[in-house]
Amino acid sequence: GDSVTQMEGPVxxxxxxxxxxxxxxxxxxxxxxxxxxxxxxxxxxLLLKATKADDKGSNKGxxxxxxxxxxxxxxxxxxxxxxxxxxYFCALSNFGNEKLTFGTGTRLTIIP
Amino acid sequence: xxxxxxxxxxxxxxxxxxxxxxCSQTKGHDRMYWYRxxxxxxxxxxxxxxxxxxxxxxxxxxxxxxxxxxxxxxxLSLESAIPxxxxxxxxxxxxxxxxxGLNEQFFGPGTRLTxx
Numbered sequence: 001g002d003s004v005t006q007m008e009g010p011v012x013x014x015x016x017x018x019x020x021x022x023x024x025x026x027x028x029x030x031x032x033x034x035x036x037x038x039x040x041x042x043x044x045x046l047l048l049k050a051t052k053a054d055d056k057g058s059n060k061g062x063x064x065x066x067x068x069x070x071x072x073x074x075x076x077x078x079x080x081x082x083x084x085x086x087x088y089f090c091a092l093s094n095f096g097n098e099k100l101t102f103g104t105g106t107r108l109t110i111i112p
Numbered sequence: 113x114x115x116x117x118x119x120x121x122x123x124x125x126x127x128x129x130x131x132x133x134x135c136s137q138t139k140g141h142d143r144m145y146w147y148r149x150x151x152x153x154x155x156x157x158x159x160x161x162x163x164x165x166x167x168x169x170x171x172x173x174x175x176x177x178x179x180x181x182x183x184x185x186x187x188l189s190l191e192s193a194i195p196x197x198x199x200x201x202x203x204x205x206x207x208x209x210x211x212x213g214l215n216e217q218f219f220g221p222g223t224r225l226t227x228x
Contacts, residue, residue: 046218104152
């Protein structure tokens, strides 16, 4: 079945540092890929998405590129802020499956 | 107003009690989902519904039941709560994904359930 593996946390960085959170997937066919973010005390909200190979999703300074050859969708941001502290989830959706499969989440803490 | 609402937001109950968690949405979506979140395990799907007459089990449905009372309402019940059902529960909605495989889901704020 489909699965998502993402970087173990927690991750702690200083403000303005470069961020990478790794995500790899296993799926048949051509899944759509997502990053969701969960701020403290809130539900998940979509951060960015990509629907086909080589697509780049971007939002709020975050980027992720759909790499079919390495089955990866790593999340990056050039300069993190304290307000980026949250839990980040990588997920996929496969046509015909119609459900989201989530990774285990990575807790990110940014210190001033 | 929030598009997806959950009640209650917090609940503490005792082993063996029946509990109902409610979800309402104003997004007009046909599809609704219930997940539970546990530390280190991410989100796991309990049940999902693609319309009022369609209910499907997810990967961890044992010990849970659901009711889709209307397009906008989807309730999760624990018939006899046990301590390992202590978790954060999320409701989500989505629209039909068509041919793209895209399935963006919109989440409620969550219900924190503690079973003593």
